[in-house]
Amino acid sequence: MKLGIIGCGTIAQIMHIPNVVEIPDATLAAMCDPAENVIKSLGNRYNVPPEQRYTDPSQLIEERADDLDGVIVTTPMQTHADIVEMALAAELDTLVEKPLAVTPADAYRLVEAAEQSDVTAMVAYNRRFELAYERLVDELTDIDHVDSVTAYAVDADFSKSLPDIYDLVEPELGADFIERSNERRREQSKQAVNTTDDELAAAYDFQLEHVCHDINALRGLFGDIVSIDHVDFVRDGYFGTAHLTFEGGERCVLQTGDSERHWHEQFLRIDTPEQMLQLEFDHPFVKYNSATLSIRKGRTETIDSRFSPTREESFKRELEQFMACVRGEGEIQTPFTDARDDIELIASLFTKSQE
Structure with a gap:
């Protein structure tokens, strides 16, 4: 399963990126972060080719939507609403870090976008x-x-x-x-x-x-x-x-x-x-x-x-559940x-x- 990571900060570096790399059925097929030094260093560390590295989420979604099986959004919470809405509109299965948004209004907007799409929309509550x-x-x-x-x-x-x-x-x-x-x-x-x-x-x-x-x-x-x-x-x-x-x-x-x-x-x-x-x-x-x-x-x-x-990691179990939902084999718990x-x-x- 080809997955993209949008947002390569602390929690992505500690949990999400290594978990994608470690799970046999998952492939880190694209990554995005506004800091070019982060994309370069992590891209080299995890063997992500330069053409699969992005600094603009909209560009990643536009260029890779047909190739990816899903995206994991781990950007700062004030950016969640816009990025997740774009991903859902592109029919990309989406796992977004908590909280879903900052304002209740944006959260309602994302619920509506998820209901109008035909994809897995899940929030990363690893606990x-x-x-x-x-x-x-x-x-x-x-x-x-x-x-x-x-x-x-x-x-x-x-x-x-x-x-x-x-x-x-x-x-x-x-x-x-x-x-x-x-x-x-x-x-x-x-x-x-x-x-x-x-x-x-x-x-x-x-x-x-x-x-x-x-x-x-x-x-x-x-x-x-x-x-x-x-x-x-x-x-x-x-x-x-x-x-x-x-x-x-x-x-x-x-x-x-x-x-x-x-x-x-x-x-x-x-x-x-x-x-x-x-x-x-x-x-x-x-x-x-x-x-x-x-x-x-x-x-x-x-x-x-x-x-x-x-010997069990909640973040990895969360990702495995997301992947099961994408395959139509699991139920969205969050x-x-x-x-x-x-x-x-x-x-x-x-x-x-x-x-």
Whole structure:
């Protein structure tokens, strides 16, 4: 299966490009990034011929649509809407990194474009493809009542550790290009939460990229969120607490934030009358760093169990599922509609906090 990568930044270099190269049925047939030094270095590293390297996404889509079986879009989130819309119009099966877009309006536009096309349209929520997450889904089928749900996600500063782990090619881009891109991102964030406040828009920008994983994981476990019962942001929006209610009546306390801590901490905890289930995620940029599910149960005695799979990479399983969907052999587990609802919910957290 011939795949193109549009956007060759950090997550593409760490996960998406190597996974395409490593999967036997996949071929890296085209790559695109606005930084010529990135395309040159990575093209040489992965033996992609010069004629299959691009700096303009529209040119790649126009010239390669008939040759490619699909594209993986890993550009900055403010560019997702335009690039994905072009790919869908060209009838290219598309896997796009989360979040689907910055604004709910753009997310609705992409859902409509996906519905009008006849291709696979999937969002890259890799946490949903952790084996421990799938085990948690199975465990919940035997549970009749949930007392409470806790979701906690506080980021560390990953930029401090990544250069010591990976040989990343840093982009060489002009100051004008970077400022135009940043301004576009700021304006979209302002539109999303209907504000002119730069600080509020910056907080939404962070939280959207950060907490959409947790919102989507919760959606996969409990369905739609029907009400936001409380929301409170501190530290100019970079740390927040929200109380959410799901369609089945489950209640969740969500805590989400940024920090200068050395460690990353992210977990989902589910309490029932006789057991506790906790899914813990580790450093999100370290390959083969699987999530772990811990279960403690018992009324008369305490029984602990731990499910910690190894030798499985969620990003690779995600790509394999996308490829199965393209072949008509799989079901899309992370559709555009869910990703749209995730964006709308996160925007609602900010608008509700201003009431």
